[in-house]
Amino acid sequence: MNESSSLHGPREDDALKRETRSEVQANRDTRSEEWLDPEPPGEDQPDATWALAGRPGGAPPGLGQEGVEIRSDLARYLDHKAFPANRAGLIKTLERHNAPQRVIDIAAGLPGRQRFTNLHEVLVALGLPPETRQTG
Numbered sequence: 001m002n003e004s005s006s007l008h009g010p011r012e013d014d015a016l017k018r019e020t021r022s023e024v025q026a027n028r029d030t031r032s033e034e035w036l037d038p039e040p041p042g043e044d045q046p047d048a049t050w051a052l053a054g055r056p057g058g059a060p061p062g063l064g065q066e067g068v069e070i071r072s073d074l075a076r077y078l079d080h081k082a083f084p085a086n087r088a089g090l091i092k093t094l095e096r097h098n099a100p101q102r103v104i105d106i107a108a109g110l111p112g113r114q115r116f117t118n119l120h121e122v123l124v125a126l127g128l129p130p131e132t133r134q135t136g
Helices: 010-026 065-075 088-098 101-108 117-127
Strands: none
Touching: 065 088, 065 101, 088 101
């Protein structure tokens, strides 16, 4: 399932991914002309990083790699239109979105009578710590 960004359609997103794939896989510049390479930061500028300083990324404490994958898969296949729903409704949505069977099996472990209004409630019911975002 391809999700497009808010600025481009799926076709443009795929073209952008193809353009950068070789550089990402090579882990070095792949352009033959020097003027196409991005400039390094200046002396008074910080090096580029993936996470903002003081706001480390990663999983919440107590959430291992398997938990990260489960949380990510549920978020991928349960969009905001899936809610509110009970366990049966969530399973129907997962099936409609062609979720892998292991994700459907995880949802089958949810309490049957509980009504979920968002993904956060699903994660809590599964005993997974939900993502918290820092502001500031």
